[in-house]
Amino acid sequence: MIDDSMKEDFYIEALEMFEMAEVGLLNIDRGEGFEENFNLIFRSFHNLKGAAGMFDLQALQAHMHKLETLFEETKSECRLSKVQIDFFLDGVDCAKLLLEGKESSFSFVDHMTDLNDVKLNAKVHEEKVEKAHKEIDLFEDRKNQSLIFVVDDEPVIVEILTDALQNADCKIVGFNSGKELLENLDQNPDLILSDIKMPELDGLNLLKRLSEIRMDLPLIFISGYITKDAMVEALSLGAQGFVEKPIDIDYVKKITSLVIRRYKAHKLLNKSIDYMLYQFSDLDSYLEESGKENIRKSLKNDLESILEQRKILKAVS
Missing domain, CATH: 3.40.50.2300 (Response regulator)
Structure with missing residues (x-):
């Protein structure tokens, strides 16, 4: 189901998902609602993991899987410490390097509780937050x-x-x-x-x-x-x-x-379809493992039909 135009779109869409994750982390750092921002960050990590798998970006997929798993551990606490926020901001920065095919030296922990004894460096935290704000502002300026x-x-x-x-x-x-x-x-x-x-x-x-x-x-x-x-x-x-x-x-x-x-209307349509495909990547594995082959085939046929219609639309636009 993957074509070259989707690969071209993915890089920009990935940057948007990174931005959403950073926005959510900065919102939590400012004391804004945890649940809403948790969902924003989790969706970003999950979609990035699914998309990386679709495009066979194995290093990025593995990285996002670990980030997503660790981030999910914070849900029961309904909070993120500043040390944890720094950890995930670093994780997003390293994911950006992996997206560009560069090496990443990010150090994962086994569980989020492993960060409980890490002492906060207030100056470093402020620098990370300021850096994230600047990157978001630059990206928003370019996007608009x-x-x-x-x-x-x-x-x-x-x-x-x-x-x-x-x-x-x-x-x-x-x-x-x-x-x-x-x-x-x-x-x-x-x-x-x-x-x-x-x-x-x-x-x-x-x-x-x-x-x-x-x-x-x-x-x-x-x-x-x-x-x-x-x-x-x-x-x-x-x-x-x-x-x-x-x-x-x-x-x-x-x-x-x-x-x-x-052109931007077409890009928005393509983005919506691509996000749907990223979600299907995980759902497809689940349906296959669950033996629900009829549902899996039906969804796959529907998605292939949508992609075929998109090709026709691109050809005549």
């Missing part, structure tokens, strides 16, 4: 702000579009070649505005490369002139629209806003 890549071999065009579109809700990053843009895709843009005629890697070949790497990433072409054949090819490759030169700034603002809203 759209990122647009603009690529044109004419620097003046990049400058015009940057000045026109950059605001509190939209960040613009400009490039003068398609190759340079491809090298920065790890920034996860929400939209690309690209010239068609460029040396080395023209707009159509850039779109072909993008469709191989991230088929769902929307692109709008900028051109002084485009043939009908080129337009048909661009649309068949997934281009979302065209902007003629000289550039009509009002039109650019309208079409970029429309395409980004549609």
